[in-house]
Amino acid sequence: MRRAHTVDQVRAAEAALMAKLPEGTLMQRAATGLAVAISNFIGFTYGARVVLLIGSGDNGGDALYAGTHLARRGAEVTAVLLSDKYHREGLAALLKAGGRVADGGGASADGQPAAARAIAVADVVVDGIVGIGGRPGLKPEALAAVKLAEEHQVPIIAVDIPSGVDVDTGETPAEHVKAALTVTFGTHKICHLIDPAAAACGPVHLVEIGLDLPPAPVESLQDPDIRALYPTPTGESDKYSRGVLGLMAGSTQYPGAAVIATSGALAGPIGMLRYVGPDPVAEAVRAQHPEVVAGEGRVQAWAIGSGLGDELDVDKIRELLDAEEPVLLDADGLKALDDSGDRANVLITPHAGELARLLGVERHEVEAERLKHARQAAERFDVTVLLKGSTTVIAAPDGQIRVNTNAGAWLATAGAGDVLAGLTGAFLAGGLTPIDAAAVGAYLHAAAANLASRGGPITAMQVSAHVAEATRQVLLEE
Numbered sequence: 001m002r003r004a005h006t007v008d009q010v011r012a013a014e015a016a017l018m019a020k021l022p023e024g025t026l027m028q029r030a031a032t033g034l035a036v037a038i039s040n041f042i043g044f045t046y047g048a049r050v051v052l053l054i055g056s057g058d059n060g061g062d063a064l065y066a067g068t069h070l071a072r073r074g075a076e077v078t079a080v081l082l083s084d085k086y087h088r089e090g091l092a093a094l095l096k097a098g099g100r101v102a103d104g105g106g107a108s109a110d111g112q113p114a115a116a117r118a119i120a121v122a123d124v125v126v127d128g129i130v131g132i133g134g135r136p137g138l139k140p141e142a143l144a145a146v147k148l149a150e151e152h153q154v155p156i157i158a159v160d161i162p163s164g165v166d167v168d169t170g171e172t173p174a175e176h177v178k179a180a181l182t183v184t185f186g187t188h189k190i191c192h193l194i195d196p197a198a199a200a201c202g203p204v205h206l207v208e209i210g211l212d213l214p215p216a217p218v219e220s221l222q223d224p225d226i227r228a229l230y231p232t233p234t235g236e237s238d239k240y241s242r243g244v245l246g247l248m249a250g251s252t253q254y255p256g257a258a259v260i261a262t263s264g265a266l267a268g269p270i271g272m273l274r275y276v277g278p279d280p281v282a283e284a285v286r287a288q289h290p291e292v293v294a295g296e297g298r299v300q301a302w303a304i305g306s307g308l309g310d311e312l313d314v315d316k317i318r319e320l321l322d323a324e325e326p327v328l329l330d331a332d333g334l335k336a337l338d339d340s341g342d343r344a345n346v347l348i349t350p351h352a353g354e355l356a357r358l359l360g361v362e363r364h365e366v367e368a369e370r371l372k373h374a375r376q377a378a379e380r381f382d383v384t385v386l387l388k389g390s391t392t393v394i395a396a397p398d399g400q401i402r403v404n405t406n407a408g409a410w411l412a413t414a415g416a417g418d419v420l421a422g423l424t425g426a427f428l429a430g431g432l433t434p435i436d437a438a439a440v441g442a443y444l445h446a447a448a449a450n451l452a453s454r455g456g457p458i459t460a461m462q463v464s465a466h467v468a469e470a471t472r473q474v475l476l477e478e
């Protein structure tokens with residue numbers, strides 16, 4: 001499980017630990033881990049040219065002490081002080097180890113400020129501008145230094161967070177660092193897991209510093225969590241006890257959606273699938289998947305909505321929403337959702353445009369503030385929300401948040417959402433709660449896409465065809 005905590009939680013845990021340790025211990029732990037990560041990133045230390053962008057707080061302190069470690073091992077370390085306030089002891093240590101300070105202002109012999117010259121030829125720039133104490137955005141001097149690094153294609157390693165992003169929401173309302181690597185301490189922060197900020201982090205490396213943390217408000221499941229949750233059949237299982245899913249998807253307008261959603265559902269843990277829809281569509285489904293049973297019958301859960309087009313029967317869908325069995329509601333089916341009734345068993349799977357419509361806001365607002373809008377919809381409709389996109393955000397009505405970050409961008413292909421609806425519906429039918437079904441479905445969907453893609457284009461049917469192998473890899477891994 002990858003866990004992300006809020007700034008307040010991290011500060012409280014830090015204060016409790018600091019009270020028990022000699023002063024400066026935590027920063028030294030952080031800086032040592034940071035120095036190792038920087039060395040590993042560059043691939044060498046002796047002679048490496050490292051520029052540190054130093055802001056006014058402890059984030060700069062981390063960078064200065066990491067620079068000190070590197071300078072002691074022969075790196076050429078230059079600190080660029082972006083504020084009159086900076087970590088004095090950290091800078092003194094760096095200078096003692098042979099590092100230097102480059103002036104951002106005065107021109108040197110070649111007419112360029114020393115800081116600009118150092119950045120232009122650096123192997124790496126370390127962003128110690130702000131950490132968890134930062135507000136979104138970059139001040140002009142910091143922005144100029146960051147732009148210069150980008151111009152010269154010098155990779156930036158972010159200390160704790162890419163400066164300028166909103167740490168607790170993952171929003172990026174203003175200019176920010178785009179890191180090639182982020183080295184964080186103690187726990188993940190929410191901006192590491194939720195886009196658009198997550199995309200600005202690059203890979204995130206976590207350095208343990210011994211914090212004792214409370215339960216995390218945001219979690220991201222990993223292989224062992226998926227393995228523990230997967231409804232694996234036992235010797236006692238039969239096709240009914242494994243779960244039967246009812247699928248109401250596709251239409252004469254979009255028959256393909258029924259076929260694709262079926263392929264997703266059959267790749268899940270269920271024992272049987274019942275397809276409910278127009279006869280010609282049911283024929284198309286059975287032509288591809290002869291194991292499907294057509295027509296209504298007893299089911300443990302429903303997946304409703306993909307490709308229903310204008311042929312949706314709102315009354316019928318509302319009747320199923322009011323029934324006891326859990327329902328996954330996707331795409332056109334979302335038009336039947338209202339904010340009345342007990343919907344604790346309902347999981348909705350909108351993309352940003354569909355969620356925007358449900359909430360009466362613009363799509364770009366949802367994309368910019370994914371966590372906020374997913375939470376809002378969960379609360380307003382009393383449902384679990386799986387918001388699709390580059391990072392999938394799952395919000396339960398009780399406030400729990402899960403995030404899926406393993407999807408590659410090749411997954412953004414027509415029909416991929418139908419596969420997800422069928423597959424995730426199958427986990428509901430297999431007995432998982434809406435939030436667990438959503439998390440396991442999104443994870444295996446993305447893992448299957450990555451297997452199918454291996455860096456190249458894919459179709460939705462190729463995604464469903466790789467779910468079995470992705471599942472096998474997760475279940476059989478030690």
Ligand SMILES: NC(=O)C1=CN([C@@H]2O[C@H](COP(=O)(O)OP(=O)(O)OC[C@H]3O[C@@H](n4cnc5c(N)ncnc54)[C@H](OP(=O)(O)O)[C@@H]3O)[C@@H](O)[C@H]2O)[C@@H](O)CC1
Nearest residue numbers: 014026027030057058059130131132133134135137139160
């Ligand atoms: N917590 C832990 O467990 C550990 C924490 N550690 C490290 O400490 C870091 C937190 O340090 P921190 O508290 O000193 O805050 P930090 O982010 O460096 O600076 C905030 C200052 O910057 C300013 N400022 C704000 N926004 C700005 C902006 N957009 N652009 C420019 N300036 C801006 C603002 O000052 P102001 O402008 O208000 O005067 C504010 O006071 C943390 O991320 C981690 O790296 C590790 O060493 C050990 C374990």
Ligand SMILES: Nc1ncnc2c1ncn2[C@@H]1O[C@H](COP(=O)(O)OP(=O)(O)O)[C@@H](O)[C@H]1O
Nearest residue numbers: 388389390407408409411412414415416417418
């Ligand atoms: N940039 C992206 N990176 C990774 N996955 C993405 C990205 N954009 C979309 N996805 C995923 O691709 C799928 C697309 O679903 P959807 O938008 O419903 O498409 P469709 O309606 O054509 O099936 C979802 O699982 C979504 O999370």
Ligand SMILES: [K+]
Nearest residue numbers: 127130159161
């Ligand atoms: K930073």
